[in-house]
Amino acid sequence: xxxxxxxxxxKCILEAVKNNKELLIKxxxxxxxxxxxxxxxxxxxxxxxAMECMTLIMFETNDVTERMWSLFPHLLKVGxxxxxxxxxxQQR
Amino acid sequence: xxDFMKNMMSIGNLGMLAKKVGEEPIMTLFIKSIIRILQISxxxxxxxxxxxxxxxxxxxxxxxxxxxxxxxILFVKIxxxxxxxxxISKAFRLHVLQMVSYMLIYNVxxxxxxxTETNVMTPVFQNFFSxxxxxxxxxxxxxxxxxxxxxxxxxxxxxxxMIKASMPKIVESLIKLMRKYTQEREREKVxxxxxxMTALPQDSEQRTEKNLILEKLKEAAINDPExxxxxxxxxxxxxxxxxWSRTDSFYYKSKLEQIEAPLYFxxxxxxxxxxxxxxxxxxIAVFSEGSKTVLDNIIQRCEYLQAFN
Numbered sequence: 001x002x003x004x005x006x007x008x009x010x011k012c013i014l015e016a017v018k019n020n021k022e023l024l025i026k027x028x029x030x031x032x033x034x035x036x037x038x039x040x041x042x043x044x045x046x047x048x049x050a051m052e053c054m055t056l057i058m059f060e061t062n063d064v065t066e067r068m069w070s071l072f073p074h075l076l077k078v079g080x081x082x083x084x085x086x087x088x089x090q091q092r
Numbered sequence: 093x094x095d096f097m098k099n100m101m102s103i104g105n106l107g108m109l110a111k112k113v114g115e116e117p118i119m120t121l122f123i124k125s126i127i128r129i130l131q132i133s134x135x136x137x138x139x140x141x142x143x144x145x146x147x148x149x150x151x152x153x154x155x156x157x158x159x160x161x162x163x164x165i166l167f168v169k170i171x172x173x174x175x176x177x178x179x180i181s182k183a184f185r186l187h188v189l190q191m192v193s194y195m196l197i198y199n200v201x202x203x204x205x206x207x208t209e210t211n212v213m214t215p216v217f218q219n220f221f222s223x224x225x226x227x228x229x230x231x232x233x234x235x236x237x238x239x240x241x242x243x244x245x246x247x248x249x250x251x252x253x254m255i256k257a258s259m260p261k262i263v264e265s266l267i268k269l270m271r272k273y274t275q276e277r278e279r280e281k282v283x284x285x286x287x288x289m290t291a292l293p294q295d296s297e298q299r300t301e302k303n304l305i306l307e308k309l310k311e312a313a314i315n316d317p318e319x320x321x322x323x324x325x326x327x328x329x330x331x332x333x334x335x336w337s338r339t340d341s342f343y344y345k346s347k348l349e350q351i352e353a354p355l356y357f358x359x360x361x362x363x364x365x366x367x368x369x370x371x372x373x374x375x376i377a378v379f380s381e382g383s384k385t386v387l388d389n390i391i392q393r394c395e396y397l398q399a400f401n
Binding site for chain 2: 051055064068076
């Protein structure tokens with residue numbers, strides 16, 4: 001529950017500063033560990049919202065950083081090997 | 093999640109094509125993941141996973157221009173597998189059929205060639221064209237207008253016989269789609285302008301301008317009454333327990349949104365007239381006088397809408 005509120009708060013902050021591209025670039029490495037955590041069984045319930053945060057950064061900065069790319073194969077592997085990721089989509 | 097993947101394709105295009113995970117190209121891994129999603133989700137009617145998987149395939153077709161020629165057969169196989177599944181809901185079937193349109197936008201000759209080689213041309217197009225009246229969202233209208241425009245204008249003289257034979261009906265359906273698209277876009281614009289007006293003072297100049305815009309949009313809607321819906325002529329599974337609607341996709345912009353879809357059709361016709369006048373004359377002969385009048389009206393309204401973009 002606490003993590004969920006944290007991710008929601010981060011999303012609100014990102015939305016509030018979305019016009020400040022430089023700040024978004026600086027925030028990406030800060031929130032990245034949290035996003036990685038959502039790929040583990042413990043954090044999976046917040047994966048969707050964490051992805052929304054990364055989507056916002058990617059869309060507003062119009063760039064996919066190397067850090068962001070490192071996330072992508074993990075997402076695919078989770079999707080390919082188990083159905084766990086799909087249950088996350090279903091929660092929307 | 094869906095928008096994240098779509099933006100990886102849209103903004104990180106080169107990475108998707110060049111990067112590898114171990115020995116495996118990231119794009120191959122991506123397609124395999126999507127096939128896996130469809131395998132897992134296919135037995136559950138109305139399951140959202142299948143919708144997202146098909147949306148991602150469509151985004152690939154939209155974003156990876158000329159880069160999917162080698163794997164287009166996979167898209168056809170997925171299309172046929174899903175359409176052959178009697179358990180899927182009618183909403184999902186409509187969603188899958190949209191892939192036909194994206195394949196046409198990607199490459200008409202290659203799509204037709206692959207359909208012919210796999211012997212699925214007739215069932216796919218029969219399903220596709222007989223379902224057009226069932227769509228109801230702007231994104232769907234937009235995609236279908238683009239797809240059908242590509243199909244009927246790319247190589248008009250050499251279209252498959254079954255398409256040629258149905259051309260007047262196809263044109264009629266295309267105009268209906270453009271009309272519905274325009275009506276929905278006008279409604280969307282009216283809502284947007286009304287929202288903006290609530291924040292403006294009563295006697296401001298901006299408010300007067302917005303009022304003029306509203307009047308013009310509403311007048312267009314009044315002069316264009318709704319048409320009667322066509323009969324449902326397909327044998328769909330009726331127990332559609334979950335109707336999937338897209339998220340706002342606020343953080344993903346489709347390439348197809350750059351221009352109002354009917355204006356894309358107008359531009360294609362213009363370039364056809366200049367570059368292939370004989371094809372243009374043959375094509376335009378399919379239009380009845382009534383259709384031309386409706387089309388002119390739609391184009392005018394879309395030009396007005398495009399001015400806001």
